[in-house]
Amino acid sequence: MVDVDDASYLLVDYANPETSLERKEIVGKLRQALMQLPFDDREIIMLQHFRGMSYDEIAGLLGIPRGTVMSRLYYARRKLADSMRQFYE
Amino acid sequence: MNRDKRELLAGYVDGELSDEEREAFERELERDPQLRAELNEFRKLKEVTGMMQYADLPDEVWDGYWQNVYRKLERGIGWILFSIGAIVLLSFGVYQFFLELFSDSDVPTIVRISVTVLSVGVVILLVSFVRERLFAYNRDRYRKVIR
Numbered sequence: 001m002v003d004v005d006d007a008s009y010l011l012v013d014y015a016n017p018e019t020s021l022e023r024k025e026i027v028g029k030l031r032q033a034l035m036q037l038p039f040d041d042r043e044i045i046m047l048q049h050f051r052g053m054s055y056d057e058i059a060g061l062l063g064i065p066r067g068t069v070m071s072r073l074y075y076a077r078r079k080l081a082d083s084m085r086q087f088y089e
Numbered sequence: 090m091n092r093d094k095r096e097l098l099a100g101y102v103d104g105e106l107s108d109e110e111r112e113a114f115e116r117e118l119e120r121d122p123q124l125r126a127e128l129n130e131f132r133k134l135k136e137v138t139g140m141m142q143y144a145d146l147p148d149e150v151w152d153g154y155w156q157n158v159y160r161k162l163e164r165g166i167g168w169i170l171f172s173i174g175a176i177v178l179l180s181f182g183v184y185q186f187f188l189e190l191f192s193d194s195d196v197p198t199i200v201r202i203s204v205t206v207l208s209v210g211v212v213i214l215l216v217s218f219v220r221e222r223l224f225a226y227n228r229d230r231y232r233k234v235i236r
Contacts, residue, residue, distance in 0.1 A: 026137055026140070031141070050138070050141070054105065071093065071096050073099040073103075074098060077099065077131055080134060084134060084137065
């Protein structure tokens with residue numbers, strides 16, 4: 001049965017097939033790091049980074065103030081960046 | 090700056106700040122090397138996430154999802170109807186049993202007393218069991234974990 005909460009398989013690297021090994025590794029690590037985030041953090045990253053939604057759209061969708069969107073994005077990115085640091089330093 | 094630096098940093102990376110906020114944030118950036126380092130880090134993160142895109146769910150995934158929803162719904166309704174019927178029948182049976190027991194003069198008093206004591210014991214055990222389960226449930230930190 002499909003676990004709809006585990007959305008890792010939805011994130012794909014669209015630059016194949018000539019994608020470098022290093023890049024594949026980074027994308028794999030990113031996918032893993034995203035899935036380890038708490039749900040609220042992952043949700044806001046998904047909406048902004050992968051759905052390309054504006055802050056106003058996210059605020060409307062989640063029913064939270066725009067400032068909260070900014071704040072949640074900051075903390076979610078902080079956690080994601082900490083997980084990913086070794087790969088883009 | 091009215092907004093927290095960290096909120097502005099998120100907005101700056103995404104180009105979501107007003108002109109006034111952006112200028113204020115850029116002034117802050119000149120003063121704060123740590124903020125500049127964090128900005129670079131977030132820009133790189135955005136670049137990395139830009140390598141990926143969000144794919145739409147394939148149809149078979151949605152089919153599986155809805156089948157699961159319908160199955161749960163069907164079974165839920167089945168169990169509710171079954172439980173209602175069973176409770177009504179059981180209650181009626183118990184009521185009839187006690188009615189017969191206490192209205193029938195042929196039943197010896199010792200049997201009436203024994204059945205009453207037995208029934209009270211069952212009720213006490215049931216209440217005790219339910220109370221214990223509720224107590225454990227309220228203190229179970231892992232009850233939301235799906236196994």
